[in-house]
Amino acid sequence: MFPFFVEAYPWDVVSPAGEKRLECLHGEVGITGVALWASTPPFSAMNRFGETAGMVRSSGGLLYKPKDSDFESSDCKPVIADLARENDSMRRAIDVCDHHGLGVRFIGSALRGGGMANRYPEFAAINALGAKSQDCVCPSNVDVQTYVGGLAASLQELKSDAELVVSDMVAGCDDLLCTPRSYDAALLDTVEQALLTWCFCDACAAKAGREGIDVAAVNIDVRRAVGEAIDRGPRDECAHDAMPNMDAAMQAYWSTHLETVADLFEIVEAKSGGEVIFAEENMCDIAASSSTTLQVFVGSLEEFQDVSEENENSVEIAFPAALAVAGEAADLTAALKAAVDADVLGITVRHLGMIPEAAIVPLKQAIRFARRAV
Numbered sequence: 001m002f003p004f005f006v007e008a009y010p011w012d013v014v015s016p017a018g019e020k021r022l023e024c025l026h027g028e029v030g031i032t033g034v035a036l037w038a039s040t041p042p043f044s045a046m047n048r049f050g051e052t053a054g055m056v057r058s059s060g061g062l063l064y065k066p067k068d069s070d071f072e073s074s075d076c077k078p079v080i081a082d083l084a085r086e087n088d089s090m091r092r093a094i095d096v097c098d099h100h101g102l103g104v105r106f107i108g109s110a111l112r113g114g115g116m117a118n119r120y121p122e123f124a125a126i127n128a129l130g131a132k133s134q135d136c137v138c139p140s141n142v143d144v145q146t147y148v149g150g151l152a153a154s155l156q157e158l159k160s161d162a163e164l165v166v167s168d169m170v171a172g173c174d175d176l177l178c179t180p181r182s183y184d185a186a187l188l189d190t191v192e193q194a195l196l197t198w199c200f201c202d203a204c205a206a207k208a209g210r211e212g213i214d215v216a217a218v219n220i221d222v223r224r225a226v227g228e229a230i231d232r233g234p235r236d237e238c239a240h241d242a243m244p245n246m247d248a249a250m251q252a253y254w255s256t257h258l259e260t261v262a263d264l265f266e267i268v269e270a271k272s273g274g275e276v277i278f279a280e281e282n283m284c285d286i287a288a289s290s291s292t293t294l295q296v297f298v299g300s301l302e303e304f305q306d307v308s309e310e311n312e313n314s315v316e317i318a319f320p321a322a323l324a325v326a327g328e329a330a331d332l333t334a335a336l337k338a339a340v341d342a343d344v345l346g347i348t349v350r351h352l353g354m355i356p357e358a359a360i361v362p363l364k365q366a367i368r369f370a371r372r373a374v
Contacts, residue, residue, distance in 0.1 A: 002340070004367055005105060007035045007318070007351035010063055010089040011047055011056070013096050018049035021352060026100055029364045030371065033103030035165060035348055036093055038063055038155055039113035040081070041135055048353050058083055061114025064090035066154035074146035076123055076137065079114025094159055105163040105277075106155045110148045110264070112136050112168040125199040127173035128222040138171035139264045140203035140257070149267045156273035164272045165295055167279040169261050171204075172197035192229035195222045199257065208256045218253045265292065277316060293345055304335040308342040318348040321355040321363070329362035336370035 006025055012018045013034065025031045042060040061079035065088050071077050084090070097104050115135040117124035123137040123144050137144045155164060174197045188196065205215045246254070269276050269292075277293045295316045298304045300323070307317055317339055324332055336347065347370075349355065349363065 002371055003033060003103070003316075003346035004029075004031045004371075005033045005035045005103070005346065005348040006031050006355070007037070007107070007348055008093075009037050009045065009047075009056075009351070009353060010093040011083070012049060012351070012353040013093040014089050015049040018352065019096055021049070021355070022096070022100065022102075024360065025352070025355070025363075026102060029360060030367050031102070031349070033105060034093075034097050034352070035105040035107050036063075036090065036097075038090065038106040038158075039078075039108040039110075039151060041109050041112040041168070042115050046354060056083070059114060060109075060112075062151075062154075064088060064154075064158060066150075067157070070154040070157070071147060071150040074143045074150060076116070076120055076141070076143040076147040078147065078151065079116060079119060081114060090158065103163075104159050105165055106158070107165045107167065108151055108155060109168040110151065110166055110268070111139065111144070111171055113151070124201065125171040125173045125197075126201045127196055128198060128200055128219050128226070129196070130200075131173055133173040136168070136171055136173065138199050138201045138203060139169075140171070140199070140201065140207055140260050145264060145267055148264055149271045152268045152271035152276075156271065160273040163274040163277060164268070165277045165279060166268055169264060169278065171199045171201075171257070171261075173199065188226065188229050192226050196226055198222060198254070204257060204260075207260065208253050211252070211256060213252050213256070214249055215253065218249050221247065221250055295346075295348065297350075301331050301335050305338060308335070308338045308344065315344055316346040316348065317344055318350055320350050321359045324359035324362040324366070325356060329365055332362055333366040333369050336366045340370045 006022075013022060013036070022034070039062050040058070040060045042058065044055060044057045047054060047056045058081050059079070061081035061084070063081050063084050065080065065084055066078065094104055112135045116137045117133045117135050120137060121132060123141045124132040125136045125138045126132050139145055139148065152164060152166075155162065200215070200219055208215050208218075265276075265278065275293070277295050279295050279297070293314055293316060295318055296307050297318045298307055299320065304317065304319065304323075307315065339347065347367070355363075
């Protein structure tokens with residue numbers, strides 16, 4: 001059956017009201033499974049179900065309690081989210097999904113779960129300006145690789161046949177870009193923003209150095225490009241698709257990091273029990289050469305169409321439930337049908353706790369019409 005998933009936090013599912021919404025989405029809309037967040041960066045979310053309905057804030061981390069033995073071989077230990085320490089709702093959420101005959105996926109943040117770099121600064125990503133990330137660790141460190149493998153293995157123990165959607169696979173120090181009202185970041189176009197996130201930690205530098213790359217010269221080139229962008233100011237036209245003017249050393253340096261990420265993918269796949277799906281926004285240049293299923297998030301009906309047209313039979317699409325309300329139901333139906341016609345491998349709606357009643361009927365119409373097109 002063509003996979004239609006709904007994304008959720010564990011607490012979205014386990015309350016009576018949340019389970020009732022899940023029954024509606026399964027019976028009326030036709031979803032086939034639930035993608036449960038298992039490891040998250042720091043977040044704020046609204047919880048509309050249960051006695052604790054309201055705003056949920058967390059420093060992030062694992063939303064379940066793993067066995068210590070899963071991570072004993074790494075000096076990089078997982079951060080357990082405060083919500084998981086208070087109650088282990090993940091296993092109850094899995095039981096609810098099993099009871100209703102729904103498939104289960106886990107969504108796991110590989111490098112940012114719980115602001116790992118703040119706890120383990122020795123593994124933090126470091127940009128060309130020498131700034132350490134507060135939340136992102138770098139997979140060039142062996143201990144980080146072992147940790148990510150342990151994360152995949154611990155999720156396999158929760159449910160052996162569950163698929164894994166893994167995000168945050170590319171290390172980057174983007175704290176400046178994520179800071180509200182960041183005037184400095186506003187002066188940079190997309191190209192220079194990307195350069196500013198490149199990791200120059202000791203592990204990355206050592207790996208590149210072993211391959212004969214002059215890391216100091218690459219660092220200087222990146223800082224020069226960022227400085228020139230600030231002096232120049234934003235371009236008249238957005239350069240989203242432009243590539244930086246990279247010399248051979250810069251290209252080689254970035255290639256070493258992509259190779260590290262590709263190796264990390266293999267570790268995750270080896271440790272995971274089910275299929276592994278990678279979030280496209282964290283794939284960068286690896287996406288073009290990967291045969292793994294990619295999940296692409298689209299925030300508008302126009303992006304829906306673009307992704308469908310560019311799809312090469314290895315893409316899933318995730319979209320916010322708001323598209324079923326903000327747009328006409330017929331537009332969403334057409335977008336979903338175009339995605340199915342383009343052989344998109346699956347659809348995920350974000351997410352259960354924030355899917356409004358007004359979206360139920362449009363989602364039902366769109367999904368059932370698209371399923372008939374399979």
